[in-house]
Amino acid sequence: MPRKAFVADLQEATKIFERVNVSHLKAGEEDGMINFLYHINDGNATEITVMVPDLGEYPESHMYMIYTDSENVPTPIHSALDDMSNCPGMKVSDMMAKVVKTLDKATAGSRHNPVDIDDGDPMQIDSDLEPEESDDPDDYDSDAGAWSPKSPKHNSSNSAPQVRLGDRSDILASNARIRKDLRLAKEAGFRVCCLGHLLNGGQDGFVTISCRVAKLGISDEALQAWHLEPNQYFILLIRYTAGYKDLDRLIGQGMSHASTGVQMRVGLSSRYKMAIDEAIAAFAILEDKSKSRKLMTTHAFNEPKKGGLGRLFIGKPLDDLLNDRLMPLLRYRNAMGFDWGGAEDFFNDHQGRNLDGQGAIDAKYWADDASKHLETLPKLVTQDHMTGNPKERSFPLTAMQFALRHLVRCTEFCLVCHCKVEADFEALKPYVCSKPLCLYQYMSLGFGPSIEHEIITQPHVVDLLVSFCYTSATYRKLRYLPTGMALMVPAPTLITERQMPDIAYGIPFPPYPMTDGVSPYKASKKPKAMQEATTHKAKFDRQKMELLFPPGAAQVVYPGNWVSFLLPTLPEERHHCRVTEVLHPTVRLAAPVIRATKKTGKADQPAAVGVSQRHLSGTNKANIPTTLTPATTPPPTVMAEKSTNALPEVQFIVYDQNFDDLDDHQKQHSICVLLETLPSVQQMGDYLRSKGGQDTSLRQWAERISPAALGVLRWIIASNRSCIIQVDSLDGSDRKSEERVSGMPGWMQFRFAQGAPDKEQRFVTSIRDTTPNAKYPTIFAWHGSPLHNWHGIVREGLHFEKADHGRAFGDGVYHSLQAHTSVGYSGMGFLSRGYSGREDAVSTPGEWPHSQLRISQAIALNEIVNAPSQFVSKNPHLVVAQLDWIQSRYLFVRCNMQGIQLQDSPPTQVYDQDPSYTPIGEKSSQIVMPVTAVSKSRRPVSKTITVKSGNKKIKVANEQELEEIAMISDDTDYEDLEVFFSDTEEKTEHTSQPNKGKGKALPKLPPPIQSHASKTDFVPGSLNHNSLPLLEPPSYATSMATKALQRELTATLKVQDTHPAHELGWYIDRELINNVYQWIVELHSFESHLPLAEDMKSKGIKSVVMEIRFGKNYPMTPPFVRVIRPRFLSFMAGGGGHVTAGGALCMELLTNSGWSAVSNIESVLLQVRLAMSSTDPKPARLEQGVIRDYQVGEAVEAFVRACHTHGWEVPEDFRSSHGGIMGGMLGFKQR
Secondary structure, eight states, X not given: XXXXXXXXXXXXXXXXXXXXXXXXXXXXXXXXXXXXXXEOTTSOEEEEEEEOSOGGGXXXXXXXXXXXXXXXXXXXXXXXXXXXXOOTTOOHHHHHHHHHHHHHHHHXXXXXOTTSOOOSOTTOOOTTTOOSSOOOHHXXXXXXXXXXXXSTTOOOSSSOOOOOGXXXXXXXXXXXXXXXXXXXXXXXXXXXXXXXXXXXXXXXXXXXXXXXXXXXXOOHHHHHHHTOOTTSXXXXXXXXXXXXXXXXXXXXXXXXXXHHTEEEEEEEESSSSOOHHHHHHHHHHHHHHHHHXXXXXXXXXXXXXXXXXXXXXXXXXXXXXXXXXXXXXXXXXHHHOOOHXXXXXXXXXXXXXXXXXXXXXXXXXXXXXXXXTGGXXXXXXXXXXXXXOGGGOOHHHHHHHHHHHHXXXXXXXXXXXXXXXXXXXXXXXOOOOSOHHHHHHHHHSSOSOOHHHHHHHOHHHHHHHHHHHHHHHHTTOOSSOOTTSXXXXXOGGGOOSOOOOOTTTTOSSOSSOOBTTBOHHHHOOOOHHHHTOOOEEEEEETTXXXXXXXXXXXXXXXXXXXXXXXXXXXXXXXXXXXXXXXXXXXXXXXXXXEEEEEOOSSSOEEEEEESOHHHHTTSOGGGSOSXXXXXXXXXXXXXXXXXXXXXXXXXXXXXOEEGGGSOHHHHHHHHHHHHHHSOOHHXXXXXXXXXXXXXXXXXXOTTTSOHHHHHHHHHHHHTXXXXXXXXXXXXXTTOOGGGOOBSOTTEEEEEEEOSOTTHHHHHHHHXXXXXXXXSSOEEEEEEEOOGGGHHHHHHHOSOOSSOSSOOTTOSSEEEBXXXXXXXXXXXXXXXXXXXXXXXXXXXXXXXXXXXXXXXXXXXXXXXXXSOGGGSSBOSSSEEEOOGGGEEXXXXXXXXXXXXXXXXXXXXXXXXXXXXXXXOBOTTSOBOBOBGGGSOGGGXXXXXXXXXXXXXXXXXXXXXXXXXXXXXXXXXXXXXXXXXXXXXXXHHHHTTTOOOTTTXXXXXXXXXXXXXXXXXXXXXXXXXXXXXXXXXXXXXXXXXXXXXXXXXXXXXXXXXXXXXXXXXXXXXXOGGGOSBTTEEEEEEOOOOTTSHHHHHHHHHTOOOEEEEEEOOTTTTSSOOEEEEEESOBOOTTTTOOTTBOTTSBBOOGGGSTTTOOTTOOHHHHHHHHHHHHHOOSSSOOXXXXXXXXXXXXXXXXXXXXXXXXXXXXXXXXXXXXXXHHHHTXXXXXXXX
């Protein structure tokens, strides 16, 4: 009898194992259970439990579950138990020999830990205790050809793999390689972490390499422009899906991540690493984004969460670069000896072709990197691991260095094709090269930044940029144009009613060269292609907003097209409308966007765009919201036409002219027309906020903004490569008084920075080299330029390639200490606007009609190295030829100040200036500079601050030192320190030998992390399970499924025991698992902002109780997962969360169509929890009223119904597992 044999073997084992470190070996409370105490050297004892799940299989085909319920279990014991095999077919004494030997070895120093690297033998057992039977699963699996953990398809990230004893040397070599690669990264200055199971032959796991942003040498200006914080960590997350591979193996394999089993992501985090579930979620988001193309706007309005991988401003381009190009680049470097620049040039020139059959290779690929920025960057960024010993090359370190190359030097590379950008100016923000395809992808396909985010957070900056562009286009001063974006615009030659402002009116001299006394855009001739543009005729029903074509007329417009026309009775108002529906010969239009012109008596100036006041007559204007959307725009009031018996005939044009086919003057004219059809920035912001912000795009406002106008807006914002930050606000909000310069009343201020990311460092170096000991190392001075030049200045920077106002005092950038001098230059070419506050003040020619700022002039305040003797000229102007001596600090613009008063109070902390070169404001008073005007490293030392660090108090001189202390206070987790020790090294480090790396011994490892019960209201073990309606206990069992489930249960409980409850969000009560085929799981600690969490709190519910039922073919088929309680609101009733009306989960993952045999239960629980937390398309809500349970039958029916609805395949063993319930279901069949 099996039970009698088990009892006899246990009694024999109790006589054998009366050892010093083993005591109280005895039978447990249940049949098939064994308990004993294991003692380690410090006297502490751990109670170990061994259980045979099916005692009827003893002593031939049984398996053991080995675990501990003790508290404060030492990490080596915990890890050794979790990594131990199931000892199949062993007698009790043999099993005890293996367990004790493994624990002795673990506590002697070797760590069988998934985050540790073990030099020892994970499978070594004393020969006198080793049973003759092999523990290879192939030797005992009764199902021929069945899946086993040894299968290459096994990819569990939470269960240690079963391995053959013959693979021992390979495992040891792999462990040593991982440990060596990570140590190399650590020695290079990075922080490392290993997640999952890459050790001991594991197939799936993660490696993270990280460093503080503050260590990357990025200037304060670039940090602001790139939305980075110095105390954040830049993280490279590497996922291995087919086991760990070193750099040599990766180079020898295919050239893409798909063939190498390696995937990479970059991002930001508040910590140097992340949890395993966060790493899994990071790659799940990446895969979802690659399908939906919701690239950089996915979380445009939310800050990254404290945990997980936060969004990086160029995260998507960097992810694509790492995954698509790193492998071939490494292959080129290894074979040809290129540096990074040479390999990238070779790749771009040869389109990634293999090296086979290559002829003579140009010597240019071996040329040194000529970038002038390298000398200003820290060694952490510039060092190249690939140039070292070929036997000492670490792939994680190499990948991190490559990622940093393209992060810190991002402005040197195209964001789409990643080629070096050949530009004659420096940029503070990354951009794209001049290739039309790159510009199209960047602007039109969403590769660029989120313009919606800029509109929400910095509306005045967007207003400023659009105004600059509009003015520059009006005066035909745009140097770069948005070509290659497939913009379809109305033919500009057919919009004849708009007259260009006469730029020569009221101007002492023309700002633009004239041709025979005629402005060049008046003299330009229409190209042949433009003369062939045609108009179309149709009747227009203003009440129904319909175009009516005569019978038999050809269809010329389609839904989504935009059309433009004039009404015969209203020739001063041009309508722009979107075609919403075509029922030929009737075409329905959206509410019109009216572009009206008004006569000023001097130059025609476009009036406000929106619904014309004529159309609003007879409506209650008080009820019209500020933002006119298609849903809120009132229907136009029918006006009396000249003929009441017939509808008026209109001539309309279609937006069907390719922008790229126009000449430069026509392109700039089209830009003006399109910008005039845009809503104001305030209206766009109101629309985005009304839609909730996140994931909202202006593309959705399709009936108000044409694709062409939106494309131009995106180009204006995305092509701005300066950093401009609001200081003032017209409504008084977000005003940064401590950053405001005093002495310029009536001018709105912006922080203004230009140049490459290392421009600030070059500026500081210039100060150090030129005025090293000067009391006043720099001075401030004004620079003025006409308004139509500023669009180019904010993109190209200050230079002196062109001379608009002559160079009487030499070549260089002209400055003045007198504001009125620069103001005079800024007003050249413009009719001065009156500033009396009268509403009838004349508008500036070229002013964007929807600007809230209504800018008329702009001047910059720059900081300059204080070396006047080396200036080209210092009287009457300061002419500086050295561009590295100039750093832009502020941009001042004169705005419409009607009813607005900007306070001009001096800052509390003032930056001392040279009395001989102090700039003078417009009112002849000296300018007072805030200390924040200069970079942090150059600010004067303030009073000493005392802070507490650990058990010590430290005195710091200034805020910068305080930040530096905060950056080194982030302790390394103990399990990550263990990674770098072998047995002998750890003993040495903890006795007398110091760490030779930095002269400091590594700290003693802290105890394991305890549960954070205070962070959740969930109480484990409090579930009343007596009344749960469960599926009938299974009447089936197979060896394959049983073994797999025992491993999964052990691994899942291990994760639960080693992670805080609030971080996991799920709980499995061991006491409720009476059968490995049937688990009870509770989901808890949902995000408090979710409607589901609010409903649970209001009902006093602490968890969502689920049942997981495994079929006989597991893991080849998915488990059946259903909610037991509480009941959710059904989808038809407005609920969500992927829970069906019967409680089953509606997820393709849990069907044959989406299931993978390598999936593990921890990842299933994570994805189920994420699905339940999802708010797309609707958030999960609980059913109102009394709390009720889902019944078994309705869950099974709902699951089958959901599969049939979505076309998913029902698992093969679902009928046999739930046949009794499904027998009464009509129409069920396998799909």
